[in-house]
């Protein structure tokens with residue numbers, strides 16, 4: 001039976017890269033039935049819809065969602081990102097943001113292979129806060145980070161399970177416990193308690209600033225990393241930069257309980273400056289499709305796609321998609 | 331007249347690196363009179379003092395404070411950092427954290443020379459928040475970021491003045507306006523308003539995640555960066571990693587209004603694993619002393635020290651200090 005995939009190409013280079021991802025899935029012989037959803041900044045400018053409750057309900061009927069990128073220069077930063085991307089993450093309870101990194105850091109010699117598990121429904125992303133006396137010399141603006149034992153624990157537990165399934169069985173918590181004492185303490189205590197259930201997993205802790213150094217100087221020390229929403233955002237862009245470029249960075253926004261469809265998207269943005277020029281590298285979208293196939297149980301096809309992406313291809317968006325599709329066909 | 335310097339060696343490698351910094355200042359012929367303050371984790375373990383109001387009042391009488399590093403494994407993370415380091419930054423109103431970076435990124439070819447201006451008295455560092463039902467499955471922990479027009483504006487204004495004084499006259503704001511809408515909006519509006527007063531300074535904006543990528547792939551795009559307290563913490567460790575290592579990263583915690591002494595410290599921590607082994611690189615502390623001399627008006631000596639550090643020296647802590655002192659003596 002064909003998997004039902006909702007495709008949100010989005011803005012800028014988004015639709016171009018999802019097209020190549022679908023081409024490669026089909027080349028892998030996986031039966032999918034796709035339905036396009038025209039959402040993103042351009043759609044918003046046309047008729048004001050960002051992501052209505054009706055559309056969200058329609059999306060719930062699909063097995064998975066494949067997203068390209070959203071955001072357009074004509075809409076103030078954040079409107080589409082918060083109203084569409086974050087709304088899906090929050091309302092579909094996609095509480096795991098999983099981002100794998102394989103590569104060798106610039107100037108380095110030892111290859112690395114690690115995964116960042118980013119909490120995806122809490123932290124400084126909840127939109128809590130406000131401003132007082134806005135626009136005056138006395139303005140005060142606050143921005144809150146909310147963290148629950150429930151939210152932190154399910155994320156940490158997922159990360160321990162993933163670490164346990166990998167050969168090295170190593171998990172690093174990244175936070176800033178020496179400064180963010182309330183949020184940090186919850187993360188640290190929960191991490192230590194869950195760790196007791198996984199005696200075969202080795203653990204470590206790094207402050208986020210130290211982790212940024214290690215991403216550059218010593219990324220092979222990492223196997224699985226678990227961290228909060230904002231630190232995960234920062235670390236995964238940096239992870240892309242030290243793993244062959246953000247053009248290769250894939251991600252899965254997972255609802256591991258499968259109470260709603262999971263969403264798969266490249267880490268990169270909509271890159272409006274190169275949109276429609278057939279220039280964007282679709283590899284991150286193709287690797288995101290591989291993560292989707294894993295989640296759908298199509299692990300053989302996923303592995304073949306990953307293998308086909310291992311050797312870099314250069315060229316136009318469609319050239320790269322064609323070349324990877326050809327390799328996948330074998 | 332000799333400059334009166336309070337010296338807080340601190341913990342771990344801290345006292346070793348401040349000793350070399352003082353050696354080099356003396357080699358530069360600048361007259362200083364130093365007073366040691368025994369503060370840090372070891373002092374706390376001995377008699378419970380972290381930084382009393384009395385001690386803080388004594389510190390106020392000095393022209394500047396030179397600090398090595400604080401924090402020791404026997405004290406829970408944060409106790410000393412918050413009680414000593416952050417307390418000084420907040421109570422002495424050291425609202426600018428200035429961190430210069432000169433180098434070539436690993437694997438890169440083009441050298442960079444940029445300065446990060448980190449807001450040092452607000453943001454997620456204020457310690458706001460709490461936890462509810464702590465230690466239960468229903469725990470909720472919050473952590474607030476507080477940002478005032480006053481605090482943001484004086485920091486941004488300082489950054490514009492610095493950018494205006496440099497040949498490239500370029501200033502980049504780094505934040506996460508697409509997600510942290512209240513804090514981000516205050517930063518962005520203030521930045522744009524102050525920019526109107528500096529028409530000769532070119533400006534740019536990067537989200538923090540994108541800035542992390544550029545630090546690795548393209549750091550020479552930056553001249554001066556201004557950012558909030560937490561993003562500044564992250565970016566400056568990363569800045570160290572792409573500029574020859576954190577062992578070279580210096581910093582100035584400035585009260586530009588001179589209503590209290592400014593404080594100068596290397597970006598690195600106390601590195602307890604190599605403490606007392608004469609192994610730590612004192613260059614970051616020596617370069618921090620150069621920033622101090624600049625602030626004291628001893629710009630010739632500061633320039634000579636910086637020149638002496640430009641060519642890397644290897645060896646033990648004292649070897650490196652001796653070699654740099656010899657170069658400074660000429």
Ligand SMILES: CC(C)[C@H](C(=O)O)[C@@H](O)C(=O)O
Pocket residue numbers: 081082085233267508509539
């Ligand atoms: C577009 C933006 C809201 C998003 C985020 O901050 O999570 C992006 O940077 C990402 O990493 O998926």
Ligand SMILES: CC(C)[C@H](C(=O)O)[C@@H](O)C(=O)O
Pocket residue numbers: 178179209411412415563597
């Ligand atoms: C020690 C710690 C509190 C401090 C910070 O987070 O500011 C340090 O990392 C720094 O960058 O000076």
